[in-house]
Amino acid sequence: MKKNSPLIQDQTTDRAFFWIGFLLIATSGWIMDIFKDVSNLFMSYHSNKENWKIDYDRIHKEIEGYLKLMLTVIDDN
């Protein structure tokens, strides 16, 4: 490879952990965003709509908090 090849990157511990965490949270967030809009199509079949809403809101809020934090890290880099 050429000197200073862009194919050679410094690897830091934090980079791998950051991306693993980001992928776990971001994909969860994309799916939750979709179900925020479409879950009502299936709610008539659900035996416990109240629990669904409570769980959904709690998890969604937690994901939003994480994503805001992670996007700050991406912007800083």
Add this chain to the structure above:
Amino acid sequence: MDINLGEKRAEEIISVKLEKEIRINDEVYDLISNLFGEISGKVKDVELNPFQIVLLLLSTRLLSDLRSLRILATKGYVVSAMNIACSIFENTLIIQFISNNNNESRAKKWLEHTNEENSVWKTGGMLNDLKLKDTKGVFWKYLCMFKHLNPKIMAVLNITGNEKEFTLNPGPNYR
């Protein structure tokens, strides 16, 4: 180190360091799969509109991909997990595109698609239509660079070192 031991070690370290992220990912899987568990057995095909049918089909794949990503990511296969993330992104975008304005004709078009050469819609076009190109579209572009082996980004997390010495790391990334 033996690859199985390497993956086990990666999983041990990642499961401690990213405990909360893994828990949230698991909770999303459980929440959505429980919803479909509730539907299963209670619904007949004839009761569903085209969009509901599309949603059930694409959501099944979504859940499978979410779990696959979790397995790959927690064993330290970051780049491979990005491929799955790209698929999840495109899947959620199709659902969003079809559900936009409750567009039943788009759902029918998706269900009736038989062309093996092309997708029903191009991802870039859907991002434009939903006005997401400059927001969520930025993530898609980045994930595609990994998925389609873009030379600029190929080595991230899999080659370490400097201009004199480098090491290839095809196994888990967790160090």
